[in-house]
Amino acid sequence: MTSRYVRFLAAPALAAVLAAVAGGATAAGSVAPLKVVTTTEDLASLAREVGGDRVTVVGLAKGYQDPHQVDPKPSFILEVSRADLLIAVGRELEIGWLPALVTSSRNAKVQAGGTGFLDASRNVKILEIPTGQITRAMGDVHPEGNPHYWLDPGNGRQIAKAIRDKLIALAPNDRAVFEQRYAQFDTRLAAAEKKWDAALAPYKGAKLVTYHRSWPNFMERWGLNVIGYVEPKPGIPAPPSHIIQLIDEMQRQGVKLIVVEPYFSLKTPQSIASRIGGTVLVLAPSVGGVKEAGDYIQLFDYNVAQLTAALKQATGR
Amino acid sequence: MDTVLLEFLAAPIAAALVVAGIHAYLGLHVVERGVIFVDLSLAQIASLGATIAVLVPALGGDPHSPGVYWMSLAFTLVGALIFAMVKGQEAKIPQEAIIGISYAVASAAVIVAMSKAPGESEHLRDMLVGNILSVQWPEVWTTAALYALIGAFHFVFRHRFLEISVSPEKAAARGVAVRWWDFLFYASFGFVVTRSVAVAGVLLVFCYLIVPSVGGMLFSSRIGPRLAIGWAMAGVVSVLGMYFSVLFDLPTGATIVCTFGLALVVMALVKVVLPKRTLQA
Numbered sequence: 001m002t003s004r005y006v007r008f009l010a011a012p013a014l015a016a017v018l019a020a021v022a023g024g025a026t027a028a029g030s031v032a033p034l035k036v037v038t039t040t041e042d043l044a045s046l047a048r049e050v051g052g053d054r055v056t057v058v059g060l061a062k063g064y065q066d067p068h069q070v071d072p073k074p075s076f077i078l079e080v081s082r083a084d085l086l087i088a089v090g091r092e093l094e095i096g097w098l099p100a101l102v103t104s105s106r107n108a109k110v111q112a113g114g115t116g117f118l119d120a121s122r123n124v125k126i127l128e129i130p131t132g133q134i135t136r137a138m139g140d141v142h143p144e145g146n147p148h149y150w151l152d153p154g155n156g157r158q159i160a161k162a163i164r165d166k167l168i169a170l171a172p173n174d175r176a177v178f179e180q181r182y183a184q185f186d187t188r189l190a191a192a193e194k195k196w197d198a199a200l201a202p203y204k205g206a207k208l209v210t211y212h213r214s215w216p217n218f219m220e221r222w223g224l225n226v227i228g229y230v231e232p233k234p235g236i237p238a239p240p241s242h243i244i245q246l247i248d249e250m251q252r253q254g255v256k257l258i259v260v261e262p263y264f265s266l267k268t269p270q271s272i273a274s275r276i277g278g279t280v281l282v283l284a285p286s287v288g289g290v291k292e293a294g295d296y297i298q299l300f301d302y303n304v305a306q307l308t309a310a311l312k313q314a315t316g317r
Numbered sequence: 318m319d320t321v322l323l324e325f326l327a328a329p330i331a332a333a334l335v336v337a338g339i340h341a342y343l344g345l346h347v348v349e350r351g352v353i354f355v356d357l358s359l360a361q362i363a364s365l366g367a368t369i370a371v372l373v374p375a376l377g378g379d380p381h382s383p384g385v386y387w388m389s390l391a392f393t394l395v396g397a398l399i400f401a402m403v404k405g406q407e408a409k410i411p412q413e414a415i416i417g418i419s420y421a422v423a424s425a426a427v428i429v430a431m432s433k434a435p436g437e438s439e440h441l442r443d444m445l446v447g448n449i450l451s452v453q454w455p456e457v458w459t460t461a462a463l464y465a466l467i468g469a470f471h472f473v474f475r476h477r478f479l480e481i482s483v484s485p486e487k488a489a490a491r492g493v494a495v496r497w498w499d500f501l502f503y504a505s506f507g508f509v510v511t512r513s514v515a516v517a518g519v520l521l522v523f524c525y526l527i528v529p530s531v532g533g534m535l536f537s538s539r540i541g542p543r544l545a546i547g548w549a550m551a552g553v554v555s556v557l558g559m560y561f562s563v564l565f566d567l568p569t570g571a572t573i574v575c576t577f578g579l580a581l582v583v584m585a586l587v588k589v590v591l592p593k594r595t596l597q598a
Contacts, residue, residue, distance in 0.1 A: 071448070071568040071570075072448060072451065072568070072569075073562070073566050073567060073569070074322055074325075074450065074563045074566060075566045077325045077450070078321065078322055078325070081321070097448075100451030101451060103451070103453060104325060104328075104450070104453070105325070106325075233431065233432060236428055236431050237428075239432070
């Protein structure tokens, strides 16, 4: 009777001691939320979904900026220097500005290969990875594949999963929180995917042209065919022969729709569109690219609605 | 202002002061010669060399490889040779015209070369043009050493360089090989500009070259005081620009450029007010 009573009291006491030891072992880190810095707002949105109030998230490049070209500000160095976790898109997307920023920050945790660095592209589906030797004849290629992979919600789920695992590794005490929040996000995303699939199902196989190669994952996800690009190398005007070929090809295949990223000039796409009686549609490649796209799921809500309306008009379906 | 930031800004500030030191001096020559855009032109020629080097597979296509640096330097020297020759021939064509043409052709050639690049070339431009915010200490030291060397060279031959900049006809009449000294000037200048653009970016380098010497001209017609005023101005603007960049969280290079503009306006206003007082005194 007595020993049972003692055990009854001892169990919670022991648990409390263990919790205190565990809490002490991770020091203040488990009390204060983890400081997460992401290179883009898409990754910031996914990190917020998974991390909830256990993290503070700062996205460096704004959604309306070209993530290839970002002019670093002093606050960027400060953010990266204080980060517990830095999440990058990878695949050379940020090669023009991130490496110098990370070096300047002198934060050992977030250097490539450090415990606080996550390359979000490691377990996602990457398209357009060149095989074999890259030669000039292949045209414009990214040696590590197309970096705009977050535009497939399936990849978004994989990124969220990678973030969940990384957060658990950095703050094991909050494992339950991260697992639960990931599961909730997974459920919401799956429901939204059903909705998007239904909206775009009638246009499977529809053909369109995009400005740059930002959309292969998006288009592949919903079975849309990109038959050409307005400016294969951004900032370098395509030769006239390319534009003429593109117009011929659009006319031959009856393609009327040109999709453009918000940070590229509309001049060339509009002149092509006016030549063939087509339309130019600006879609948001990132969260924050338009004000309607406030988070990762809203990004697709916006793009799917815009694209559905434009395809309806272009194909008459 | 966040004091932690000072630690991160120490290297950029040091780099800015190193760049300011040599450019405020070279700017005197450039303004005196009336070849204001020579650095933009040489920078563009250097970047054409670098672009071509990156496109040559033998050099590995890495924008940070030494081969790229040497190639851009070689192009700069060819540019220096062209600028020196044109002046030497005393043609009726103004030298600014040749500089402008070189700028336009070199810029366009970079675009043409990039259109033939096998990979994504949009990063290339970013990598060739530096950002003062991301400067690291080793870069500051090598740059300072290079500029000290070139500065010493200019100090030793300061009278000769000044003479061919200010009154080349007189020097030629005395039998000085003006064409050769012109080449030495543009070549040493090219060394500096190639390096500075890689550290600080084109716009900022242009400002460090021209604005301090114009600021100096506002207050003095003699070289010594002009240089002193230019150095003081460049130093103050560097620190002030960094401070504004942090205070308002703006891109650093562009903020320093705007601060230069602001400083020049303030100095011009001071000049309007100052003579009356000194005359009364």
